[in-house]
Amino acid sequence: MDVKKLLERCHTLGADPRNTNYAGGNASAKGLGLDPVTGTDVELMWVKGSGGDLGTLTESGLAVLRLDRLRALTQVYPGVEREDEMVAAFDYCLHGRGGAAPSIDTAMHGLVEAAHVDHLHPDAGIAIATAEDGPELTRRIFGDRVLWVPWRRPGFQLGLDIAAIKADNPQAIGVILGGHGITAWGETSEECQANSLEIIRTAERYLAEHGRPDPFGARVAEPLPREERHARAAELFPVIRGLCSTDVRQVGHYNDDQVVLDFLACERHPELAALGTSCPDHFLRTKVAPMVLDLPADAPLDEVVERLGELHAAYREDYRAYYERHATPDSPPMRGADPAIVLVPGVGMFSFGKDKQTARVAGEFYVNAINVMRGAESVSRYRPIEESEKFRIEYWELEEAKLRRMPAPKPLATRIALVTGGGSGIGAATARRLAAEGACVVIADRDLAGAEKVAAEIGAKALRPEDVAVAVEVDVTSEEQIAAAVRRAVLAFGGVDLVVNNAGLSLSRSLLETTVADWDLQHDVMARGSFLVSRESARVMIAQGMGGDIVYIASKNSVFAGPNNVAYGAAKADQAHQVRLLAAELGEHGIRVNGINPDGVVRGSGIFASGWGANRAAVYGVEEEKLGEFYAQRTLLKREVLPEHIATAVFLVTQLSHTTGTHIPVDAGVAAAFLR
Known part of the structure; x- marks a missing residue:
């Protein structure tokens, strides 16, 4: 054969x-x-x-x-x-x-x-x-x-x-x-x-x-124009994701393909959606039926959010009733009662799963179901298998055994991370580590080519690289670009759970040589940029209602007074205090804010490669290629700090569920920078 x-x-x-x-x-x-x-x-x-x-x-x-x-x-x-x-x-x-x-x-x-x-x-x-x-x-x-x-x-x-x-x-x-x-x-x-x-x-x-040309009935509501549609999707996605993560945190996928929009524009879509899917492969991914919003696409946002909450509560009650109607003493316990598919007329479809690929495939399967309903209704009437049969498959012991054989999820599975300055150095190492621990990663950098390279490396083994990592161009001094980057994260994966404020630069000059432009640039990138990224991301995290992490890559210079470093040190001190201020303010939403204080990350660092390394080497009177060794020798552990060490600290701080408002030194031991 x-x-x-x-x-x-x-x-x-x-x-x-x-x-x-x-x-x-x-x-x-x-x-x-x-x-x-x-x-x-x-x-x-x-x-x-x-x-x-x-x-x-x-x-x-x-x-x-x-x-x-x-x-x-x-x-x-x-x-x-x-x-x-x-x-x-x-x-x-x-x-x-x-x-x-x-x-x-x-x-x-x-x-x-x-x-x-x-x-x-x-x-x-x-x-x-x-x-x-x-x-x-x-x-x-x-x-x-x-x-x-x-x-x-x-x-x-x-x-x-x-x-x-x-x-x-x-x-x-x-x-x-x-x-x-x-x-x-x-x-x-x-x-x-x-x-x-x-x-x-x-x-x-x-x-x-x-087939009849209008199997779904008359068109009763047209979709919003593309830009308005995506803007409304970005507003709703974190809310919907939070609702659909009531039992288990989910990653999301947004689909506004024409086949979806056309189905939702027609008068019969609520009736047909309620019948659910039929093919076992379909409803095992999409659940027995979707949740469907029954308000116009352009209804006031607060009304839509309130209605989504009501519909979600009703969906969970209906799902529990479905389980109780058909469960026997031998049935596996009820899994989650949240919908896997949420349909919003005029906007599109939001699908959910344990990772991006699962969420995307669930949406693809519902598109299959729409095509099936269209075909059946065009020549006959759509009649899926009986609800009792759907239950027998959904809660089949063989399916349950398959789920039990699945490997345990990674620590950051279902987490969505946004890393600024992610195209090189500490940011790239952090993005790689977070992805390796299971997170979906949005790599934001002013150097789009660098960000795309890192995203491609991370996604190389995935069926679709964009299911794991996406790149976005952003200058963190721009409020508009930051808002667009966060919106990109939301539309790509459903929200934001973990932000790493890493974008930075440094100019090594004495007080008298530091210009106002030098001062403003470093404060705009690090102090102002971190504030803007944190503010925009916190809006999403609060809307999700699932807590989150904001991590600042500060510096040992935020507490240590080094020479010829006034603008950089002051900007880092600003970041360090933002950690404390935001931790105090966002704690009520379950959002933890912490900082990492590196020192002397020379190899692989974008900052050091841009001239900072040469300047610091001159200040300390050493050769630039030996600067890393110099920094290592002044530490208690006599070890050089690398980007991967910072990335490890970022990952570890996300695992400290009861820690907020603190800074973790990753400097191999600089006594003068001990936190007091």
Whole structure:
């Protein structure tokens, strides 16, 4: 069996969102492989494992099973009431180490008598699958080439159902799975792919040719113009994120694609949204239904905020009632009762998850659901699976076990950090460390190219780099640019939880040589800039209602009187006192404000590279390249301070839940700068 051909098919199908959603669906191939024990050929199946994504699948993401053992499970199958037990049995069918963990759909692939099988979640296919008259539509569109399978939760019995239909209908190339998706097969990889695409494209053509043009009803409210829409989104996002983090802190994603805005502009969107999604992959990410704002887009902000609070409280009550209606003594405990999707007509969709990728994918899945509703309503009536069936999947013990296997979150998971001066030196090291600890990072710097380079490094291993880090150009002396940078953070991730005031510069001059321009520049960047960043960020943190951290990168010079340093030292002293003042003021909102006092960070420092190092070397009478060694030798520990040490201190201070208003020296021990 050519594994490469299977992966090529997966990538082709998975690359087009019309064919399946991210991490949705699976594909398989059967063939001969060598049994290393007997030295003879054995029939095997290679199938996408649990949790993988078709579009990016690698060989390590395939589960490999012996077909004889897999099919022998039919002899011990205890029936649909106990079919979950069969998932554990798949482990006994693995060939060798078996590769990835088999998914719940493994039986579908193994029991169907075809060399190649695809199971996909195309919007057009699910539109037929969720139509009120889905069976009749399937006959009308496909004749006997594609057949209907009534809704059944994914599992062993569904595999048996599909296998029986395939055996009884040799002319068929696939099936529509009621409420769910499609499955197709073929004797070669090329034939299987062609059959999958035939089903999808035929469904698309039918909907395009026979569908009503206004399935969502008349347009009753147009979206706000783009700039107004984004401004309102930035105002609402922190509020909504705070509400949706009542149980567990979330990261957010904002989507104002035309498909979303058009849906929300039509009169039937509240009715259809209340029906919820249908495909299991969809509602596992989007929850049973979204929360929908019922006020005009341009309503007064205070009224919208108040109404969002009321709707959120009602959503939580409804969700708890949904859980209690269907839970049994064996059901897993209720997870969060907050919505994963919030729809704001005229503005767009806000989706939430444990990280940016999860939040973004949840939004993408709801776009899939909108497309499904449009297709079903254009030719029939949208009828998702029953609420009780949704509950059986959402609180399925197999899903719960999958959640339990997830690695523990990193310390800063779900935290959104804004680092000024993040394009180099201490700022870049801090951004890297915060991202490594799980934070989403906004790297703000006057040097946009530098910020983009750091963001690219941080996001290099992510599926989408912008899910982890984004760069923004900002001069911290500009009130307008700071407001724009914070707004960028909000629209990128949903808010701001951690601010690092790091932007700075220094000019080493004596009192008599220091000009008013020198004084003003250093105070504008460090004292005024930190004040502006803190003020703008605090507005967001207060709106979120989740507390937060503001960290100032001050200096040992804020308490130590060094030579030829009046403007820099005074600006740093200003920053140091801002820490105390803001800690006292913002504590009631759960916002901690602390400072880090570095000394002599030479290597990797943007300040030292810009001329400050040469000036300080001249002041102390040492060679510039030996300045770091000089600073180290005057410390108690005789160690040079590096940007990474400052970054570590920033991370650690965010973990001190009961500490605010303090400064932590990171200077290797400068006795004259001891805090008193």
